[in-house]
Amino acid sequence: MSGSDVPAVQVGERVSGPQVDGEAKVSPVLRPAVRRKAIRWVWLAAVAAAVGVGWWWFAGNVCGLPIGYRIGHYDERFGISREELLSVMSEAERQWESATGQDLLRYDPDDADAVAVNLVFDDRQVATQELERLKSE
Numbered sequence: 001m002s003g004s005d006v007p008a009v010q011v012g013e014r015v016s017g018p019q020v021d022g023e024a025k026v027s028p029v030l031r032p033a034v035r036r037k038a039i040r041w042v043w044l045a046a047v048a049a050a051v052g053v054g055w056w057w058f059a060g061n062v063c064g065l066p067i068g069y070r071i072g073h074y075d076e077r078f079g080i081s082r083e084e085l086l087s088v089m090s091e092a093e094r095q096w097e098s099a100t101g102q103d104l105l106r107y108d109p110d111d112a113d114a115v116a117v118n119l120v121f122d123d124r125q126v127a128t129q130e131l132e133r134l135k136s137e
Contacts, residue, residue, distance in 0.1 A: 068108040072116025078125070089117065 069089070074082060086107070093105040108114045 066103045066106040068106050068111045068114030069117055070107070070109045070111060070114040072118040073120055075119050075121035077121045078119050080119075085117075085119070 071082065071085065071089075074085070080088075090107065093107070096104050
């Protein structure tokens with residue numbers, strides 16, 4: 001019998017041929033409902049594995065390395081000295097690290113890749129100062 005002579009068989013249909021314990025074999029193709037259920041279990045296992053790997057990968061540390069920061073653009077019109085700014089930034093770093101128990105930030109003035117903290121004096125700051133002046137009058 002050639003491949004073109006094979007009769008069509010419906011999914012789940014009993015086929016004639018060899019019998020096991022007096023019953024005909026069932027087509028090896030899964031019924032649609034069983035197939036959908038199997039696919040759902042495979043997807044569930046894949047998602048569970050991905051979540052597990054993600055949890056394992058990231059749970060150990062919030063940040064792999066401390067994030068470096070430096071003072072970028074600094075405008076003296078804010079009325080704060082560079083030293084005061086560094087003091088405020090150091091205090092913020094200390095509070096974050098105290099809360100998390102991890103070394104999150106590192107002041108590195110010479111690192112060009114460090115996050116630049118910029119104090120930019122623009123129209124919003126002028127408006128804020130004017131509002132403060134009016135409130136004090």
